[in-house]
Amino acid sequence: MTAVGRSRLAPADWRPSCPVATLRERGRLLAEIRGFFAARDVLEVQTPALGRRTVLDPALDSIATRDGRYLQTSPEYHMKRLLAAGAPSIYQIGPAFRDGEAGRWHNPEFTILEWYRVGFDAPALMAEVAALVDSLLGHAPYGSVACADLLRERFGIDIDNTEALIELGSTLGLDEPTLDEALDLALAEALSSRAESRVFVTGFPAALAALARVGDEGSAERFELIVEGVEVANGYHELTDAAELAARMEADVERRRVLGKTGPAPDEALLAAHQHGLPDCAGVAMGLDRLLMLKVGATSLAEVMAFSWDRA
Amino acid sequence: MANYSTNEFRPGLKVMLEGDPCSILDSEFVKPGKGQAFTRVKLRNLITGRVWDRTYRSGESLPAADVLETEMEFLYDDGEFWHFMKTDGSFEQVAASASTVGDAKDWLLAQEACSVTLWNNEPISVTPPNFVELAVARTDPGLRGDTAQGGVKPAELATGATVRVPLFIEIGDVLRVDTRSGEYVSRVKS
Numbered sequence A: 001m002t003a004v005g006r007s008r009l010a011p012a013d014w015r016p017s018c019p020v021a022t023l024r025e026r027g028r029l030l031a032e033i034r035g036f037f038a039a040r041d042v043l044e045v046q047t048p049a050l051g052r053r054t055v056l057d058p059a060l061d062s063i064a065t066r067d068g069r070y071l072q073t074s075p076e077y078h079m080k081r082l083l084a085a086g087a088p089s090i091y092q093i094g095p096a097f098r099d100g101e102a103g104r105w106h107n108p109e110f111t112i113l114e115w116y117r118v119g120f121d122a123p124a125l126m127a128e129v130a131a132l133v134d135s136l137l138g139h140a141p142y143g144s145v146a147c148a149d150l151l152r153e154r155f156g157i158d159i160d161n162t163e164a165l166i167e168l169g170s171t172l173g174l175d176e177p178t179l180d181e182a183l184d185l186a187l188a189e190a191l192s193s194r195a196e197s198r199v200f201v202t203g204f205p206a207a208l209a210a211l212a213r214v215g216d217e218g219s220a221e222r223f224e225l226i227v228e229g230v231e232v233a234n235g236y237h238e239l240t241d242a243a244e245l246a247a248r249m250e251a252d253v254e255r256r257r258v259l260g261k262t263g264p265a266p267d268e269a270l271l272a273a274h275q276h277g278l279p280d281c282a283g284v285a286m287g288l289d290r291l292l293m294l295k296v297g298a299t300s301l302a303e304v305m306a307f308s309w310d311r312a
Numbered sequence B: 001m002a003n004y005s006t007n008e009f010r011p012g013l014k015v016m017l018e019g020d021p022c023s024i025l026d027s028e029f030v031k032p033g034k035g036q037a038f039t040r041v042k043l044r045n046l047i048t049g050r051v052w053d054r055t056y057r058s059g060e061s062l063p064a065a066d067v068l069e070t071e072m073e074f075l076y077d078d079g080e081f082w083h084f085m086k087t088d089g090s091f092e093q094v095a096a097s098a099s100t101v102g103d104a105k106d107w108l109l110a111q112e113a114c115s116v117t118l119w120n121n122e123p124i125s126v127t128p129p130n131f132v133e134l135a136v137a138r139t140d141p142g143l144r145g146d147t148a149q150g151g152v153k154p155a156e157l158a159t160g161a162t163v164r165v166p167l168f169i170e171i172g173d174v175l176r177v178d179t180r181s182g183e184y185v186s187r188v189k190s
Helices: A020-039 A076-084 A122-137 A147-155 A162-171 A179-192 A242-258 A268-277 A288-296 B098-107
Strands: A090-097 A109-118 A143-146 A198-202 A222-227 A230-237 A281-287 B003-005 B014-017 B020-030 B038-045 B051-057 B061-063 B067-077 B081-086 B093-097 B113-119 B122-127 B131-139 B152-157 B162-166 B174-178 B183-189
Touching: A020 A090, A020 A122, A020 A288, A076 A090, A076 A109, A076 A268, A076 A281, A109 A122, A109 A288, A122 A198, A122 A222, A122 A230, A122 A281, A122 A288, A143 A147, A147 A179, A147 A198, A162 A179, A179 A198, A179 B038, A230 A288, A242 A268, A281 A288, B014 B038, B014 B061, B081 B098, B081 B122, B093 B098, B093 B113, B093 B122, B098 B122, B152 B174, B162 B174, B162 B183
Parallel strands: A143 A198
Antiparallel strands: A090 A109, A109 A281, A198 A222, A222 A230, A230 A281, B003 B061, B014 B020, B020 B038, B038 B051, B067 B081, B067 B113, B081 B093, B113 B122, B131 B152, B131 B174, B152 B162, B174 B183
16 A cells, blocks of 8 residues: 555545535536446446456556455456356446556546447447547547557657667656556657547557457557547457466566566456356446546546545 | 655655755656556756656655755855855854855845755755845936836946846935846835
8 A cells, every 4th residue: 555545634634625516527427428328228237346356467556455355456357257147238337446546647546437348349449439428528539540650750769669669768767668668658758749639549569458359460459548648548359368368367477576566366267257258349448537527627636536535 | 864755756855866956846647558657757956956857667766855945144255155144043154155156146135034955954055035125336326307207227236236227216225126037126215
């Protein structure tokens, strides 16, 4: 846990961090989202916030409880078990937890909207994401750019040019960056300076596939939606191959070990669900608090949360 | 001294970087996509005044800098060093070089208070009060009746600094001056 949580609250901080008007906006947003999915016959589900396993991605840290369970960083694993058990297209709105992520655009506890569409691929789901965002924030045009083009246009660097990427990472202020770090920083920097207000990023390198399937051309079938420079959604044409899932989990365990991070064993229930058979589907997670920020023109998450991390 | 971790970074925090004390101006947590988390920091080097941009991995830390901003009274300058005394009753004195005092020397009058930044008890910068009152030592004769024209002329103050003043200002007048802009504010006493 971060030290922030242990500090004492000043008496004046009993008040909510957002105004009452924003509570109304949040209530409306939730109602609109439920209406959107009801009209499309997507079923609302609820899965546990606490599980005995959690994500192994070395970039995500879960909050553990005393009895060795973990607050889920997203409902992904439980929702995929529902899909494997025969659930139709499903969505969920609920809390997600990521240790140490606190800042203007981050809160260790936040509200996630995650949904899975059986039979969809990435482009079909991107179209639905755009339709939802249009209905919540109003219509705007959507751009689309592949990671490689993003780097070429912004920095004139080839995504396969390891040396140039690492040098760019140093230029962006990081001491002795690794290739992964340099790539993350370069993509973030390139995105924050794009002119379009809404842009889908596609063509992620296989190393950043997470649980997306990797296409024939070697890039991941993964997309992110950036609205006004901020990531609001991250989606995959989901990996269904159980053997490939097992291999990626083992690779993540190894990457965690190298970083000196402890963590749970790979989620055997998720693996068993894949062995039973995950239907061909696409899924996406959306940060609802960020969406609300953009809707009301707030400059920090605290302004749209009833009680932000420093007041909870 | 202690170390500060990235999650403790906030504006005003004094840290050591490349051997120099720095003040954090801005700190932002960034986490692109599903990648690693970084903290982007803007720092002012307190020695050179230059602003640096740095990026740290989450959990990295910087050593704290023993930097203290303290109110002191300016005593005198001996041509090489400017001498200041603590106003906390300790009568402790420090001497600052001309380069440390910098432009602040234009506004320092003996027995007046100013702010001195100490690093490991050595002065690294001197900040005069935002407003000072100084007498005019030299200026061209005032032109009566011309006040409505809004004309200006140079006037040399007791500290040697030159400011642009209205035409009616005369030698011996005490002026209020904004030290941040170096501009005349008003005449306090004629």
